[in-house]
Every structure is written in structure tokens, then in C-alpha cells.
Amino acid sequence: MLNKIYDWVDERLDITPLWRDIADHEVPEHVNPAYHFSAFVYCFGGLTFFVTVIQILSGMFLTMYYVPDIKNAWESVYYLQNEVAFGQIVRGMHHWGASLVIVMLFLHTLRVFFQGAYKKPRELNWVVGVLIFFVMLGLGFTGYLLPWDMKALFATRVGLQIAESVPFIGTAVKTLLAGDPTIVGAQTLTRFFAIHVFFLPAALLGLMGAHFMMIRKQGISGPL
Amino acid sequence: MSKHRVSRRQFLSYTLTGVGGFMAAGMLMPMVRFAVDPVLKASEGGDYVATKQKVDDLTEEPKRVDFTIKQVDAWYESEETQTAWVYKDDKGEIVALSPVCKHLGCAVAWNTDKSNPNHFFCPCHYGLYTKDGANVPGTPPLAGLDVYEHTTKDGILYLGAVKPHKGA
Numbered sequence: 458m459l460n461k462i463y464d465w466v467d468e469r470l471d472i473t474p475l476w477r478d479i480a481d482h483e484v485p486e487h488v489n490p491a492y493h494f495s496a497f498v499y500c501f502g503g504l505t506f507f508v509t510v511i512q513i514l515s516g517m518f519l520t521m522y523y524v525p526d527i528k529n530a531w532e533s534v535y536y537l538q539n540e541v542a543f544g545q546i547v548r549g550m551h552h553w554g555a556s557l558v559i560v561m562l563f564l565h566t567l568r569v570f571f572q573g574a575y576k577k578p579r580e581l582n583w584v585v586g587v588l589i590f591f592v593m594l595g596l597g598f599t600g601y602l603l604p605w606d607m608k609a610l611f612a613t614r615v616g617l618q619i620a621e622s623v624p625f626i627g628t629a630v631k632t633l634l635a636g637d638p639t640i641v642g643a644q645t646l647t648r649f650f651a652i653h654v655f656f657l658p659a660a661l662l663g664l665m666g667a668h669f670m671m672i673r674k675q676g677i678s679g680p681l
Numbered sequence: 682m683s684k685h686r687v688s689r690r691q692f693l694s695y696t697l698t699g700v701g702g703f704m705a706a707g708m709l710m711p712m713v714r715f716a717v718d719p720v721l722k723a724s725e726g727g728d729y730v731a732t733k734q735k736v737d738d739l740t741e742e743p744k745r746v747d748f749t750i751k752q753v754d755a756w757y758e759s760e761e762t763q764t765a766w767v768y769k770d771d772k773g774e775i776v777a778l779s780p781v782c783k784h785l786g787c788a789v790a791w792n793t794d795k796s797n798p799n800h801f802f803c804p805c806h807y808g809l810y811t812k813d814g815a816n817v818p819g820t821p822p823l824a825g826l827d828v829y830e831h832t833t834k835d836g837i838l839y840l841g842a843v844k845p846h847k848g849a
Contacts, residue, residue: 511708518712522755532756540755541718543711550711 482673487680499677501565506665508558512596515551516654523603525650527643530605555597562593574678582671589664592657599653605646613649614641729832729839734767736833739775743768743791743801743812746777748840765829765840766791766801770813778814779827779843789826801826814846 467473490496522537522544524530537544566586569575575583602613621631628638636644687695732748743766752761765777766789778801780788787805794802794809800817801810809817814826825846832839 514708514712518715521716529756536756537715541715542721543715543718546711547715550708 485677485680488677498564498568501561501568505558505561505565508554508561509661509665511550512554512558513658515547515554518547519551520654525603525647527605527646530603530646534604551600555600558593559597562590566590572678572681576678579671579675579678582668582675585664585668585671589661589668592661592664596653596657596661599649599657602646602649603653610641613645617641729830729841731834732765732838732840734838736775736836736838739767739769739838741768741770743778745791746838746840764788766826767831767838768812775831775833775838776813777829777831777838777840779829781827782808782822783816783824783826783846784808784821 486492488496488499490500519537522533522541524533534548538548539545569583569586598613598616602609617631617635620634621627623630632638634645634648635641636648730748730750732746734744734746746765746767747762748765749760749762752759764780766780767775767777770776780790782789782803782805784803784806787803787808789801789803789808789810791801792799793804794800794807797809799812801812801814802808803822806821808822809820810822810826811817814828816822816825827843828846829843830841832841
């Protein structure tokens with residue numbers, strides 16, 4: 458049945474080369490844990506991507522209940538966590554995944570660094586990877602405020618003061634982030650929400666696309 | 682041994698699809714259940730709510746009775762004003778009709794259409810109901826007005842859940 462539907466579409470649109478280009482390629486022996494178990498270090502990039510997919514999905518579902526408003530944010534989080542079926546699980550996935558994605562990203566970075574895989578001709582991919590790292594940190598920072606509890610508020614205060622300590626432009630940067638020179642409040646929350654769910658994910662998707670296209674074009678670096 | 686031999690490639694592709702599907706399901710099941718929760722939530726039975734209407738003051742003329750219910754909308758709790766049209770029928774029994782038009786949900790009122798006196802009238806699309814709440818054929822509504830369950834305590838009218846109109 459599925460095969461027939463596939464054939465029907467493929468006959469008209471010739472979609473096979475499209476996904477073959479993406480999915481059908483050999484994994485070199487030195488990258489395959491089935492040959493050398495130590496090759497598991499090559500999994501961290503893929504795991505980062507996998508956790509990112511979970512983050513995007515669980516985040517999409519969380520916004521079905523979450524409200525980025527100072528009067529309702531905490532209440533809506535409390536409601537979705539305690540009253541909605543699997544709320545604790547879905548929020549837990551997003552909460553723990555946020556930490557896990559940083560861990561995986563860091564391990565991936567360590568592997569690339571210590572294997573020297575960033576060297577010519579892959580310098581650009583390293584640069585894009587570092588940008589992805591910054592975007593992830595930004596997602597962590599903005600997402601931390603959204604539950605609008607005490608921990609979120611004061612962590613954001615501290616983060617904003619760090620931003621303020623930048624010479625010359627610090628104050629402007631802080632106001633730009635918080636939406637107000639002094640208050641961490643209504644405008645901060647909506648801004649952080651917009652950055653967290655629209656701006657940074659868009660940047661992340663673009664950067665990840667570039668990251669993957671480059672690794673496909675250049676191939677994975679050879680054995681040590 | 683069956684004649685239908687499974688090649689190594691087929692076996693691996695089935696296994697991978699199975700394991701992958703299992704993992705995807707484990708990931709998606711909580712999220713989907715989370716999303717459909719409003720559909721599956723048990724609806725709360727309507728408690729009787731006191732109105733300010735004294736039963737003795739009711740007449741055969743439908744009277745607008747406003748009352749407030751405590752509404753819990755997820756994390757937002759509020760008091761909402763609701764309306765009922767209440768009168769005593771020929772046998773002296775209380776009838777409390779919902780004002781929500783069965784056409785598209787506008788609010789009906791008693792005796793507001795000059796050309797159709799002594800009817801409930803909906804201004805949106807000229808829906809008409811007779812005094813007992815039955816819809817007048819030929820006007821947009823396809824069912825009679827819903828009926829509030831009601832009870833009396835200490836001479837005060839209490840209104841409860843909304844039930845569909847019983848065919849006139």
C-alpha cells in the first residue's frame with residue numbers, strides 16, 4: 458500500500474534522487490562503532506541533533522498551554538505541569554533536554570577539537586559550529602526566564618547585568634534585551650519568548666542546515 | 682522453513698523501522714496525549730447555582746434572570762454572568778430557558794420583535810421560538826431552546842445544567 462503510494466508519487470515527481478542524496482551514503486569504517494567501539498565519539502553530533510529535534514517538538518507542544526505574560530506565565534506553567542496529562546513528561550523533556558543538548562554539543566566540540574577535525578578545509582564548519590553553540594546558549598538563557606518564577610527572574614537579572622557590563626554598548630544591549638532600562642518585567646518576558654521561539658530557532662535551523670551541507674560536501678575527516 | 686525468505690537487507694530494514702518507530706512513538710505519545718488533553722478531560726457536572734430570583738415573584742410572563750457562575754478556565758478563574766428566561770407554565774411549574782439561539786448561538790430575548798409578539802426572538806437571523814422554547818418552523822433554528830435544570834430552596838430559584846429541549 459505504502460509502496461504503491463510511493464511509486465505513484467515517484468513516477469510523477471522522481472523523488473528518489475532527492476532523499477537518496479540526503480540519506481544514502483556510506484559510513485566510513487573509522488566512524489562506525491560496529492568496527493571500532495571507540496568510534497562512538499562520532500555520535501555526539503548526531504545526538505545533539507536528535508535532542509534538538511526533541512526540543513523543537515516538545516517546545517511546540519508546550520506553547521499550546523504556555524502564555525508569555527507576567528500575570529499568567531507562572532500559572533499556565535503550573536497548570537500544564539500539574540493538570541494536563543503528561544504535562545510533567547513533556548515539560549520534563551524540554552527541561553532536561555535543554556541541559557542535555559549543551560552537554561552533547563560540548564562533547565561534539567571536544568571530539569572535533571581533539572581530533573583536529575576543524576583544520577583545513579573544515580575551518581568554516583567550525584565557525585558555524587561555534588555560532589550554533591552561541592545560539593544554543595541564547596536559547597538556554599531566554600528559555601530560563603519563561604516559567605517566570607523566582608529562579609528565572611533572578612537568573613535573568615544576573616544575565617542582563619553581565620550584558621550591561623560590556624564597555625560602551627552595554628546599557629543599550631541590556632535595554633534592547635529587557636525592553637526597559639531598569640525593569641525586568643512584562644516587556645522582558647514577551648521579548649524573551651519571541652527570541653526563544655522564533656528568532657533563535659530560525660537562526661538555529663539555518664546554521665544547522667549550513668553545518669550539515671558542509672559536512673556532506675567535504676566529507677567526514679579521515680582516521681587519526 | 683517457509684519459502685518466503687527474508688533477505689538480510691529486508692531483515693535489517695524491518696528491524697530498523699521497528700526500533701525507530703518504537704522510539705518515535707515513545708517520544709510523540711506523551712506530546713500528543715498532552716495536546717489532546719482538553720478533548721479527554723472529564724466535564725464537570727453542573728452544580729446548582731443560586732439566582733436572586735424569588736420563586737413567588739415569577740409569573741407566566743418570561744422574565745430575564747441573570748446569575749453568576751464561577752468559571753474555571755484552566756488557570757483563569759472568573760465569575761461569568763449567565764442569563765435564563767424563566768416563567769411559570771399553565772400548571773404552575775417553573776420553566777427556565779437558555780437564551781442561546783440554536784441557530785448560531787446569538788442571544789434571544791422575549792417579545793422583542795414587534796411583528797411576532799409573545800415569541801422568543803433572535804435578532805441575528807430572525808429566529809423565532811414559541812413561549813415553551815420550541816423553534817418556529819421556517820425560521821433558521823433547527824431545535825428548541827435548551828432548558829436549565831432548576832430547583833427551589835428557601836423560596837429562591839437555583840439553576841443547574843443545561844439540557845436539550847424536549848420536542849414540543
